[in-house]
Amino acid sequence: MDTHRFALLGFGNVGQAFARLLMAKSDELLTQLDLNWQVVGIMTGHHGVAINPTGINLESALAMIAAGDSLDPLSAEPAPQNGTDFIRACNADVLFENTPVSYHDGQPAIEHISTALSAGMHAITANKGPVVHAYRELTKLAQAHKRKFFFESAVMDGAPVFSLWRETLPAAELQSFRGVLNSTTNLILTLMEQGKTFEDAVAYTQSIGIAETDPSGDIEGWDAAIKVAALVTVLMGTNLQPSDVERKGVESLRSKDIQSASADGKRWKLICEAERTDTGIATSVRPELLDPTDPLYNVMGTSSAVTFYSDALGPLTVTESDPGPHTTAYGLLADFINSVR
């Protein structure tokens, strides 16, 4: 049995959750799936770089990060200080790309993934950027090298969306979808329904670490638009940029709107939609007032959901509750297993 050598580029919340999951699932991977692994490289944002061809002890790495220390002492050799050099130096079989990504151009993740695939590694990421900006190029590159470029966690964390269509719904054509895909705004709207002001709700989402210091990407609907673009690009066969999505965020909604909807038994949600039309694919992100009978009405807090309309089945809805770094990490693990089995 081969040992699959992993390079972890990015070791923040998700990278660390992935390391913990790998340790927890190690026996199961070996006994049930005949999969052995070792981490031969970790590059962090601010805590150094370690490369060790005989394997890095993940417990030590996690402890050092928790203590605020650098991983440099774990390195068996002087390690390169930039991403592409790190990838080439690792001599790994799989790259897990979890660096902060620019949603504007998908870099540097695209370059990292492209370097890994060209070097014969599978490339797995939770980043939406490379999906939106380079899905077809990277997929072609992966095919040319008989490797996989997978990104299950890019939308709805580890809940199966991309693999759902790739593996379980073959020969089905996606005609449209409609969903609640941004956890931060959905939690904001939930908190406002419970009585918080918009500002307090935003502050709370920042305090628990799910909204950025500048929360405009969520609030103005950009994150949702990027997810719509990723789903359309991958599942509907048409490249779509986030700026192509008709977009209105939740910034105009105030407590009185939420309370008045609530008094009528209704609820505002930031709804993502895409639909094939005669001329292409119409997409939008915008607040909608939902009746209690709407399948998305009960998607509360950080939960997300999407209803798929296809030529094969009736409406099929996938709902994910209680997401977190551990569920994103599970998506990375599932992608790895599906890359090699």
Added chain:
Amino acid sequence: MDTHRFALLGFGNVGQAFARLLMAKSDELLTQLDLNWQVVGIMTGHHGVAINPTGINLESALAMIAAGDSLDPLSAEPAPQNGTDFIRACNADVLFENTPVSYHDGQPAIEHISTALSAGMHAITANKGPVVHAYRELTKLAQAHKRKFFFESAVMDGAPVFSLWRETLPAAELQSFRGVLNSTTNLILTLMEQGKTFEDAVAYTQSIGIAETDPSGDIEGWDAAIKVAALVTVLMGTNLQPSDVERKGVESLRSKDIQSASADGKRWKLICEAERTDTGIATSVRPELLDPTDPLYNVMGTSSAVTFYSDALGPLTVTESDPGPHTTAYGLLADFINSVR
């Protein structure tokens, strides 16, 4: 490119819907998945048997059935009149087993599937019987012959449930599930909420062909219990018989119960549950009074839904709306594609 030769055993609503789907998807299967097929045998319940090694014209077969005619004239050779002989005579690559099945012992479907696998055919069915009564034996037999025994449509029609776990959720352990899995009783409860009596609601489900002449299998919770047994057997690693499921049907619910729940903003649903305990797996089927915040509250009419609780993700719910013979047929097609790709 090989042509996959199909034997269709059973040609009722589902078998005919599958034939129509095959014709509709034929070009797509060829161009996108490089899959070619022909039907070399059809055995019906009351309209004869046809075997033709050069392929049976499905349009003709469907037209003959619609006209109430026998398929015998389509046969190139004298065809056997019993299932196992038919399977052996077809010399096919894939058996689609869609005969009426006994839920009591899973026969004759188990014998049909076993014959097909032993003869080197993939075996695909929408029947719950063989899953509940012989999942492990048939799966072992399939493995021994390097063939597949798949049954996606046995629970929630073609909506991915079994393939969801097999393909998209590797190395995840299912800890419990909770769902609405019987369409007939769910439609009965929906109609009663709209004002119909229990008896009128039952009569309506019979008139549209989703409940049997003897509707007790649905009403007393047996169909739901069989689905619980199938999910536990396949997804939780423990053989479970329908009679092992604690079971109470909807027969005791009357209009006044439904209306009084409705007045309180609540709703009765027939809830299926399974949960790992220290001593095994606790399972039940029983009417429960749901709050509007319950994720299953909005599952109306013939829709069904199941929430999976695992060690890998937060609660993950799959909801299917508007099922019918065409969605069951899609599950058979998806199983075929996943058997050979």
